[in-house]
Amino acid sequence: MTRIISGQWGGRRIEAPKGSNTRPTTDRVREAVFSSLQSHFGSLNGLRILDVFAGTGALAFEALSRGAGYADLVEKDAKASTTLTANIKALGAGAVAKVHRMPAGKFVRSAGAEASQWDIIFLDPPYDYPSEELEELVSTVASMLAKGGVLVVERSARTPFSWPKDVSPLREKRYGETQIWYGQ
Numbered sequence: 670m671t672r673i674i675s676g677q678w679g680g681r682r683i684e685a686p687k688g689s690n691t692r693p694t695t696d697r698v699r700e701a702v703f704s705s706l707q708s709h710f711g712s713l714n715g716l717r718i719l720d721v722f723a724g725t726g727a728l729a730f731e732a733l734s735r736g737a738g739y740a741d742l743v744e745k746d747a748k749a750s751t752t753l754t755a756n757i758k759a760l761g762a763g764a765v766a767k768v769h770r771m772p773a774g775k776f777v778r779s780a781g782a783e784a785s786q787w788d789i790i791f792l793d794p795p796y797d798y799p800s801e802e803l804e805e806l807v808s809t810v811a812s813m814l815a816k817g818g819v820l821v822v823e824r825s826a827r828t829p830f831s832w833p834k835d836v837s838p839l840r841e842k843r844y845g846e847t848q849i850w851y852g853q
Contacts, residue, residue: 671727674700676734683756685725686748693725694793694823698844702821703731705842705851706789709819713737716788721773721810722798726753728791728821729766739765741787745772774802777809786815793823800829807852808833814853822850 670682671693685693694702707713714736720729723742733740744750750770757766769776773794790810794803807820811833814820819839824830826848832838839851 671725672696673727673730673734675703676731676736678730678734678760681734681760683725683727683730683759684752686746686752693727695844695847698823698847698849699727699731701842701844702728702849703735705840706732706819706821707735709839709851710788713789717741717786717815719743719787719790719810719813721776721790721792721806722794723753723768724749724793726756726766728793730756730760730762732789733760733762733765737765737789741767741769743769743771743773743776745770773806777806777813780813786818787813788815788818789821790814790818791821791823796825796828804831804833808835811836811852818853820850820852822852824848824850 672682715738718729718732718737718740721743723744726742729740729742742753750768753768826843826846832852836852841850
C-alpha cells in the first residue's frame, strides 16, 4: 500500500499489486516532484496527465488529488492494471482516469499524432528498462506534450539517461537512489 499525500484524497491509501514488479515512488520523492510541478504551473487544476509505466498509479492519483482534470494510466502488467482499476473505483475516479493495459510503446504508437495533448507526462519505467528504448520513447511522447507542458522521468541514479535532441532539459534532482529529470 501507498498513500496519497495531499489534495482531496490526501491520506487515502491505494493498493499496490502483490509481488515485486512495481516500485511505488516514495512519499518524499512524490512530494518534491509535485512541489516542483505546482511551482512551474502555479496550479494543477484541470491539467491532463499521462502516467506511462503507471505501476501503482501513485503519480497520476496524486496529480488528480491535487486538481488535475484527467489522467491516462498506461501499464502492461496484468496484476498492476487490475489493481489500478480497483484503485480508480475505490477513489471514485472513473470519470477522470482511464487505464490502458498495454506496453508503453504500443500505447504511444496507437495514440499517434492525433493524441490528446498532455500537460504532464510521467515516465517511471522499471529500473532495468533499457536506456536506449526509454530515450526513443521520450522522443515520441515529447510530441504529445501540450505547449508549456512538462516531461518527468524517474530512474535509478545509477542508470544513464539523456534527453533526446527534441527535448529541452529543465532541471534534475537526486533523492538517494532515485533521480528525477524534468524537460519540455
